[in-house]
Amino acid sequence: MTDGQPRTGDATGVIPLRRWKIEKRPDVGAWLQFLAILLALAAAFIVSAALITIAGADVGKAALAAFKGAFGSLKSFAETLLQSTPILLTGLAVTVAFRARLFNIGAEGQFLAGAMGAVWVSLAFGDALPSGLLIPLTMLGALATGGLWGGIPGLLRARYGTSEIIVTVMMNFVIYFLLAFLLGDVWRDPSSFFLQTPRMPEAAHLPKLIAGTRLHLGFIVALAAAALVYVLLWRTALGYEIRAVGINATAATYKGIDVAKITVLVMALSGAIAGLSGAIEIPGLHQRLTLDTSTGVGFTGIIIAMLGRLHPLGVVLAAFFFGASVTGTSAMQIATGVPVAINQAIQGIILIFLLITDVLVRYRLRRIEVHV
Amino acid sequence: MSELWDVAFIASLLAGMVRLATPILLAALGELITERAGILNLGVEGMMLTGALVGFLVAYGTGSLWLGTAAAVLCGGLLGLLMAFMAATLKVDQILVGLALNLLALGSTTFAYRLAFKDVGTQNPTTISTFGTVKVPGLADIPLLGEVLFSQHALTYLALLVVPAAYFFLYHTKYGLELRGIGDNPRAVDMRGVAYTRRQYAAVAFGGMMAGLGGAFLTLAASGLFVPDISAGRGWIAIALVIFGNWQPVWIMFGALFFGLIDSFQLSLQAVGVDVPHELLLGLPYLLTIVALVLNRRRTQMPLSLGIPYYRESR
Numbered sequence: 003m004t005d006g007q008p009r010t011g012d013a014t015g016v017i018p019l020r021r022w023k024i025e026k027r028p029d030v031g032a033w034l035q036f037l038a039i040l041l042a043l044a045a046a047f048i049v050s051a052a053l054i055t056i057a058g059a060d061v062g063k064a065a066l067a068a069f070k071g072a073f074g075s076l077k078s079f080a081e082t083l084l085q086s087t088p089i090l091l092t093g094l095a096v097t098v099a100f101r102a103r104l105f106n107i108g109a110e111g112q113f114l115a116g117a118m119g120a121v122w123v124s125l126a127f128g129d130a131l132p133s134g135l136l137i138p139l140t141m142l143g144a145l146a147t148g149g150l151w152g153g154i155p156g157l158l159r160a161r162y163g164t165s166e167i168i169v170t171v172m173m174n175f176v177i178y179f180l181l182a183f184l185l186g187d188v189w190r191d192p193s194s195f196f197l198q199t200p201r202m203p204e205a206a207h208l209p210k211l212i213a214g215t216r217l218h219l220g221f222i223v224a225l226a227a228a229a230l231v232y233v234l235l236w237r238t239a240l241g242y243e244i245r246a247v248g249i250n251a252t253a254a255t256y257k258g259i260d261v262a263k264i265t266v267l268v269m270a271l272s273g274a275i276a277g278l279s280g281a282i283e284i285p286g287l288h289q290r291l292t293l294d295t296s297t298g299v300g301f302t303g304i305i306i307a308m309l310g311r312l313h314p315l316g317v318v319l320a321a322f323f324f325g326a327s328v329t330g331t332s333a334m335q336i337a338t339g340v341p342v343a344i345n346q347a348i349q350g351i352i353l354i355f356l357l358i359t360d361v362l363v364r365y366r367l368r369r370i371e372v373h374v
Numbered sequence: 375m376s377e378l379w380d381v382a383f384i385a386s387l388l389a390g391m392v393r394l395a396t397p398i399l400l401a402a403l404g405e406l407i408t409e410r411a412g413i414l415n416l417g418v419e420g421m422m423l424t425g426a427l428v429g430f431l432v433a434y435g436t437g438s439l440w441l442g443t444a445a446a447v448l449c450g451g452l453l454g455l456l457m458a459f460m461a462a463t464l465k466v467d468q469i470l471v472g473l474a475l476n477l478l479a480l481g482s483t484t485f486a487y488r489l490a491f492k493d494v495g496t497q498n499p500t501t502i503s504t505f506g507t508v509k510v511p512g513l514a515d516i517p518l519l520g521e522v523l524f525s526q527h528a529l530t531y532l533a534l535l536v537v538p539a540a541y542f543f544l545y546h547t548k549y550g551l552e553l554r555g556i557g558d559n560p561r562a563v564d565m566r567g568v569a570y571t572r573r574q575y576a577a578v579a580f581g582g583m584m585a586g587l588g589g590a591f592l593t594l595a596a597s598g599l600f601v602p603d604i605s606a607g608r609g610w611i612a613i614a615l616v617i618f619g620n621w622q623p624v625w626i627m628f629g630a631l632f633f634g635l636i637d638s639f640q641l642s643l644q645a646v647g648v649d650v651p652h653e654l655l656l657g658l659p660y661l662l663t664i665v666a667l668v669l670n671r672r673r674t675q676m677p678l679s680l681g682i683p684y685y686r687e688s689r
Contacts, residue, residue: 053482057489105469107416164667167469167681168617171416172660175607179657186653298480301473308470343484343602350478354456357466357474 019372027366034363035311041362042309042355049351050344059338071333072326078333080215084287086325088113090224091279092303093310093317094231095152099272100312101235102264103248108155108170109276110300111177112148116277117284118181119147120206121189121199121291128203136205141223141281148277149270151177156269160262166269174300182293189291198292208286220282225318227275232314244268276300298346305353324349381518387635387642388522394641395634396530397422397588397596401612402619402626403536404584408454409616410544411577412557413461414681416472417453418585419609420479425450425589427483430600431490433593434502443529443590450586451579453479458578462571465683476609484602504598505529527595529587536584540623553577557677560684570684585609614663621675633659 027034054064072082092109099106106112123143127136155169185197193200208218235241246254247264255261279299284291306324310316327345335342401418408415415421425446433442453475460471491500508531510524544550555563556570563570588608593600611633618633619626636659640652 053485057485107469107473158664158668162668162671164664164671167414167416168613168667169664171610172614172664175610175660176657176664179653179660183651183653183657187651298477301477304470304473305477341485341488343481343488345481346477347481347485350474350476350481353470353474354460354478357460357470358464361464361466 020369021372023368023370024365025368027364030364035360038356038359038363039309039311041359042352045355045359046348046352050348053344053347054334054338054340057338057340057344059334059340064334064338064340067337068327068330068334071337072330076212077215078329080212080217082322082326082329083221084215084217084325085328086321087221087224087286088279088283088299089302089306089324090318090321091227091282092276092299093306093321094224094227094303094314095272095274095276095279096303096307097310097312097314097317098231098235098244098275099152099268100307101248102244102268103251104156104159104265104268104272105167106152106155106170106269106272106276107167107304108152108173108273108300109279109303110296110298111170111174112151112273112276113280113283113296113300114174114177114181115151115273115280116144116148117280117291117295118177118184119143119145119277120281120284121202122147124202124206124285125200128206131205133205133209136203137208137285140206140285141278144277144281145274146277148280149274152273152276153266153270156266159269160265166265178293181291181295185291185293191290196292199290202285202289206285207289208282216287218282218286220286223278223282227278228314228318231275235314240267276303279303302349305349308353308356383642383646385518385521387638388518389525390638390641391631391635392522392526392530393596393634394637395630396527396533397591398608398611398615398633399533399627399630400529400536400588400591401585401609402615402630403533403540403623404581404588405612405616406540406619406621406623406626407544407553407577407584408581409621409677409680410553410557411574412560412677412679412682412684413458413574413578414468414472415454415457415461415578415581416469416613417457417475417479417609418472418581418612419605419607420472420476421450421453421582421585422589422592422605422609422612423479423483423603424453425586426593426604427487427589427600428586429590430502430593431486434500439502439505439594442594443587446586446590446594447583448586450582450584450589452582453586454579454582455575457582458575461578461683462574465685468681468683480603487600487602499599499601501599502594505595527591529591529595532587534627537623537627544623549573554677557679560679564684564686585612588612611659614659617676618659618663618666620666620670620673621677 051061054061071078073079092113095109096106120140120143123140151173155166158164158169159166189199191198191200208220211217211219235245243259243264246259247261251261302324306317306320309320331342331345334340401422405415405418428449429442429446432445433439457471460466461468505527507525508528513524514520544554552563552568553573556573560570589605592604615626615629618629636655640650640655643650644652
């Protein structure tokens with residue numbers, strides 16, 4: 003901005019004017035990206051405090067209750083880890099897809115597809131197989147169904163150029179209504195009034211990690227998946243190709259990368275990871291399918307992936323944070339009556355603020371000399 | 375089953391079709407204008423939900439259904455402005471903004487409703503009296519057609535009137551031409567000196583207002599009560615409709631009527647105790663949208679720059 007009032011010069015004729023200028027940074031370093039996250043979280047905390055006040059509760063008391071609820075004891079800490087498990091996996095699923103610039107909005111549906119695959123396997127083979135075989139088999143089933151549900155949008159995009167965004171969104175609903183149909187029909191537990199499948203056989207349940215808590219083996223599987231996603235993306239040739247397609251698909255084509263193949267592969271892989279999330283949440287926690295099986299874990303996964311900067315380590319941290327926020331807010335509701343729905347509102351707010359602060363840190367304010 | 379298909383049944387089936395098409399048609403026409411300006415707003419669901427709650431709260435508080443409707447439109451418009459600010463000014467990823475708005479709306483409406491009423495999850499939620507149907511004098515007495523088309527809610531007539539209005543605006547006015555230009559080729563429009571950002575703000579705000587209106591229809595005309603997540607995917611149906619109708623107002627209306635017919639069909643058959651796989655029928659619109667997307671790909675009217683931010687400085 004050089005449109006300041008020019009002053010007439012003295013003997014030399016030139017007086018440097020100093021003004022502030024907003025300019026784009028040549029590059030945004032890692033610490034600035036981290037700062038953007040901190041700013042977004044700080045803003046979200048302020049909004050949370052405002053919402054808690056509106057709800058008529060004392061902010062300090064509510065925060066203490068939330069903190070205790072999330073970390074106060076071994077049991078509550080285990081519950082936090084438990085809550086972070088499914089969203090860690092959906093976050094990883096979204097990460098893999100977004101790294102290839104494929105907008106998989108369908109982790110929600112792929113989660114359900116995976117859960118359905120796992121339940122089907124366990125109901126079909128539950129009596130015949132021991133736990134050590136049945137559990138891996140349910141997970142394989144979920145990888146297949148989730149992979150199929152993610153692979154179809156990938157295939158349609160590669161073959162017909164249709165938007166994977168729209169197709170994945172639509173497929174979320176298709177699988178939901180398919181599940182609703184099955185629950186009212188062949189999958190219905192005849193002994194129950196509710197729309198739900200029979201309980202999964204004992205052998206398919208995931209073993210608990212800590213006695214007296216609900217934390218199960220799925221947490222370890224999710225952590226292992228995070229490590230595997232890291233290795234895949236940064237230590238293999240395929241991962242290099244995935245990231246190359248994400249940075250510039252045209253350039254990747256010139257390098258001889260088969261973008262269509264990567265598209266299908268990445269979407270199927272992303273769907274498979276989201277499906278695995280379903281194969282962990284159901285056998286680990288609910289042990290049966292209902293229509294309320296998914297509580298928006300696919301959409302939360304998108305926020306976690308963004309907050310984690312599309313990096314597995316960041317995704318682990320973000321999932322842990324959101325897991326704590328789930329257990330924290332339910333403890334807060336019990337202690338202070340602040341509705342637990344605050345959790346979803348804050349998730350949305352965090353993402354909006356993160357998008358804003360990401361733009362903010364791209365600019366800097368600098369004092370420059372203007373020569374007139 | 376054959377004795378079911380008498381005139382009264384068909385009339386109620388078709389009247390239900392038009393009624394059920396109303397909220398999704400309102401929201402879809404708003405989304406059409408939004409997308410024609412090059413902005414893909416995935417936050418329709420959240421805007422509808424917000425309109426549904428705000429309309430309900432204001433109507434409950436003031437006793438005026440029309441004030442509630444106005445408040446719903448206003449709040450939808452404000453959310454639209456937020457979306458426009460993020461998409462057109464900050465140029466952040468539109469997909470993510472839309473999803474964030476949905477989560478924010480789902481959380482905050484449930485939060486607000488629970489604070490305002492303590493009856494969430496109980497058997498008797500708070501209800502208000504709804505808009506009545508408006509019989510068009512003379513026309514309402516026509517057999518069949520009168521019941522189907524001319525004994526509907528005022529907002530239904532409005533939705534049906536917006537269809538030709540949107541068509542006329544898009545294809546027969548200078549502003550409509552410019553708006554379509556922004557969606558297809560913002561650089562060309564920019565070079566003609568058109569204030570494209572302002573147009574985008576107006577388009578997205580209009581989309582939000584229509585979504586808010588669609589939401590208000592749910593609480594103030596269709597049901598008279600609010601339950602958390604009452605929009606139940608209708609915002610996504612609206613987005614699907616824009617695709618299904620190939621970004622053209624008249625086809626979007628036919629799509630809305632078709633989706634409304636499916637909904638009315640399964641409700642009518644359930645009401646008379648006929649066992650239909652109604653879940654599969656409800657899932658059909660989403661599946662058909664994918665099919666339409668694939669089949670229409672060669673003659674798609676999708677705005678060419680849909681979802682892609684335009685930077686004046688870079689090429």
